Amino acid sequence: MLDRSLLPATLATLLATAAGCYSLRPSAGAGQADFSPPRQPRAEAVAVPPGYRVELVATGLTFPTGVDLDDAGRIHVVESGYSYGEDFTTPRLLRIEPDGRITPIATGGRSGPWTGVTHHRGNFLVADGNVLEGGRLLRISPAGRIDVLVSGMPSLGDHHTNGPVAGPDGWIYFSQGTATNAGVVGRDNFDFGWLARHRQFHDVPGADITLSGESFTGENPLAGGEGRVTTGAFSPFATPGRPGQVIRGTVKCSGGLLRVRPEGGEPELVAWGFRNPFGIAFAPDGALYVTDNGYDDRGSRPVWGAPDVLWRIEPGLWYGWPDFAGGLPLTDSRFRPPGKRSPGFLLARHPNPPPQPIARMAVHSSANGFDFSRNARFGHEGEAFVAIFGDQAPTVGKILGPVGGKVVRVNVRTGVITDFAVNRASESGPASRVGVAGLERPIAARFNRDGTALYVVDFGVLLMSPGGAEPKRETGVLWRITRNQ
């Protein structure tokens, strides 16, 4: 037994020594790596459970984000056309032929990011995040004709228009991420690139809200760092908020989950209060689930330790952004970034007590596109297979070890998360980070129609430097995972 009188000091010293102290250690994120092209992915570098097989379906893609198959089982992929790091390419819908050749079906000019695709009644539905002109939902015919089903989504900021998926009710579901990290436009948005483009852009709520009035003062990058400006929540940069100020809600809101008829028309708001609800999927029992990227430790209102979550959606509810993370209030001291103050509430009243998530995934891991297993032959029926893109530390905050670069499965009954496809290395992380030829940045996971094959879209190499994101073109990959027995 330890001497009682020495116990507290002993424990404190032990733990401090052991942890090596969070505050003293440098960030060691998923993108803090080196890369020299070309990327040479190999299926053998990816570990899956016994009985499963990994194959490379396509390589050399530029920023792929989504996959779906048509009625003939032909594979289609969308390339984003835009990546963090302000790299604009051309968004494209591509068909991957059985021999691996690539046939372009449609291109999107200088818009993007195209964030996902669903084949529906003979056409392709594509979410167009369009950071230059506003987000849209597109319908693309097999001949490449593009019709706009929805436009004017508030997608000019940090997060974009995402989805879409077809619901069992015949509606098309899609989502919209928020303009900012935590409700306040600031220096971080200038660093991302968009604030200089869209100086008036800010978050918009999904229902009328009343502000607490808290505002944030900082430097003015738009004036070359000269002078200080004060910015309120849900307000343009350099516009303070007032206590009691009412901000009108709108269907095309920030952090919203929406649905629209497949032929177009006015969309409806299903739920809001998300941050970046990137992945949308219906479970075999018909329930709707969404993955949501948690807050970063950045900007005027940084939040520490906020998980990415998996929500089961109850229509009509508000899910907590910008005042709760994974169902807990941001005023709780656990969310206070080291050396900074706790975020206060931005809303004077909350629309409803926010729901609790089904699962809490790694902080900053970027839990993205996902799908449910619905075939006993593949196994794990009813579990969600989620592509984990991996952290973008240090931009999003400090991290002690890389997270992501893998596919996990989530038991939605217990909240237990199990790795499904990972790199064969002694630590987690993208291939370029852990020095193998496997998964880089999985961004979407989707089963084929009969549920026997899981397609994993791998965005490619995205490095992070102190200056921000450094995406690498022509490093995207499509993987396929099947079961042998």
Added chain:
Amino acid sequence: MKKPGISFAILVVTAALLAGGCGTARRGAPLAPAFVPADPVVARGQQVFYAQCHHCHPHGEAGLGPALNNKPLPGFLVKFQARHGLGTMPAFSQDRLPADELDALVAYLAALRASPAPEIAD
């Protein structure tokens, strides 16, 4: 009361062990055999871990916080850290983490750590 000298020796030895953090922190599927808790207490602890700890210590590996699986963390240390949150880690009160859940959590972490680590040729 025991002699402080003994406590101090334990302290130094344990600290030295912990500071090392030797070997990979990876456990379970798909690199090693799947970790499926047989004991109901361990199974309960697993659910508590995924609800409360996994997002900062993913599967017991490093993430926002340090790795837990690759160092000999005695149960009392895990409990002390969870209750007091030394350093930047948040503290977990009885309300958020009742004593029986914390016990189950400690049993789970011990079982996970003791499960085979993957053999990785790198």
